[in-house]
Amino acid sequence: MDLRGFGAAPPAAPPLPALMPGRLINTLMNLFAREFTTANNGKSVYMLGEGSIVPITGGFPMWVYTEFNALGGYKTARARIPMPEAFTLLGYFGSASVNTVGGYRMNIYDVNRRIRLTDRPPNFQLIAGTGSAPLFQGAAIGSRQAQPYQFQVDDAQVLVTCVNLESSSNNIQLGMYGVQGGKSQ
Amino acid sequence: MSSDSSSPTAAATASGIVKIPRVLVVDATVTASTTQPSILTIPQDADFEWWFLAASRTSNLLKVLILEAATQRAMIYSGAQQSSGVAFNGVNIDLLAGTVQGNGAFPIAVPYVMPASRAYQHLFTDSSGSTNTVELVYHGFALLQVSGS
Numbered sequence: 276m277d278l279r280g281f282g283a284a285p286p287a288a289p290p291l292p293a294l295m296p297g298r299l300i301n302t303l304m305n306l307f308a309r310e311f312t313t314a315n316n317g318k319s320v321y322m323l324g325e326g327s328i329v330p331i332t333g334g335f336p337m338w339v340y341t342e343f344n345a346l347g348g349y350k351t352a353r354a355r356i357p358m359p360e361a362f363t364l365l366g367y368f369g370s371a372s373v374n375t376v377g378g379y380r381m382n383i384y385d386v387n388r389r390i391r392l393t394d395r396p397p398n399f400q401l402i403a404g405t406g407s408a409p410l411f412q413g414a415a416i417g418s419r420q421a422q423p424y425q426f427q428v429d430d431a432q433v434l435v436t437c438v439n440l441e442s443s444s445n446n447i448q449l450g451m452y453g454v455q456g457g458k459s460q
Numbered sequence: 461m462s463s464d465s466s467s468p469t470a471a472a473t474a475s476g477i478v479k480i481p482r483v484l485v486v487d488a489t490v491t492a493s494t495t496q497p498s499i500l501t502i503p504q505d506a507d508f509e510w511w512f513l514a515a516s517r518t519s520n521l522l523k524v525l526i527l528e529a530a531t532q533r534a535m536i537y538s539g540a541q542q543s544s545g546v547a548f549n550g551v552n553i554d555l556l557a558g559t560v561q562g563n564g565a566f567p568i569a570v571p572y573v574m575p576a577s578r579a580y581q582h583l584f585t586d587s588s589g590s591t592n593t594v595e596l597v598y599h600g601f602a603l604l605q606v607s608g609s
Contacts, residue, residue, distance in 0.1 A: 320569045321511070327569055334570045335528075336510075338536045338556070344546045356539030365569050368555045406515065406557035407564030433539070448552055450539075454570045 317410035334457025340450030358431040369403030372446035386432040479601040512599035519588035525550035549585035
């Protein structure tokens with residue numbers, strides 16, 4: 276869908292899925308291969324009958340992590356992450372061993388483009404999920420137009436700043452899930 | 461062998477690929493505070509198109525590293541090591557995936573085709589101090605090549 280052509284005819288609606296799901300036997304389709312529900316919007320990336328909303332095929336799944344093991348109480352630390360080539364960001368992940376007053380705050384900065392990917396450092400729980408509850412980059416539901424962020428292809432770097440909100444030392448992990456390479460649809 | 465990853469419901473594509481639901485399992489019993497390797501080898505009858513990852517463990521104090529053996533590409537990539545002298549043993553397992561029953565299977569978003577017979581090395585490192593039984597389950601499709609479709 277090209278949103279630049281305002282005068283163009285609206286795109287055709289995607290084909291509707293069948294009213295009743297087909298039988299598993301002999302249909303060779305997996306009715307469970309979807310994750311598009313209102314129960315968990317953050318991880319809804321698969322649409323029944325359409326596949327992934329992320330407009331990439333063939334990328335290598337990759338979790339890029341940094342770890343502060345351990346970060347002292349109320350301390351701030353930075354890590355400059357050399358990103359893998361042709362990395363496209365799909366979501367953040369994070370955890371803290373101590374989380375009584377919020378764990379930590381984090382800031383993400385694209386060094387090459389000089390872009391802050393977070394306006395102010397948010398609490399990690401408000402930006403970084405877990406494997407059970409991830410938050411994928413936004414998408415226009417129903418049109419398969421997710422908006423993953425691609426870093427510079429070569430020599431991309433990300434500067435991560437972490438502020439420990441706890442009085443005790445904290446084992447912190449934070450990272451980015453995405454794909455390396457692949458082909459845009 | 462090619463696949464149409466955007467159409468999981470396609471029974472048979474023009475290239476003669478039939479998608480059959482398949483589940484691959486990696487098991488390990490990690491002794492307290494040690495590292496335990498485990499290999500996932502893709503069955504040789506077909507490529508595997510990976511859609512979901514699910515995980516269960518005894519304790520969440522367990523870290524995971526995954527490496528594609530043939531290409532030596534790390535799926536879990538240690539971008540920066542902030543603490544000197546502390547090895548990066550991988551991602552906390554709960555950041556990777558949860559259980560299906562807990563609605564925690566992780567959709568990898570861009571289905572990845574794992575070639576037939578390729579090995580994926582897993583390293584599990586326990587820090588709980590007691591035996592940790594872990595299971596990773598890869599959900600997806602076998603891309604079976606058929607003739608005359």
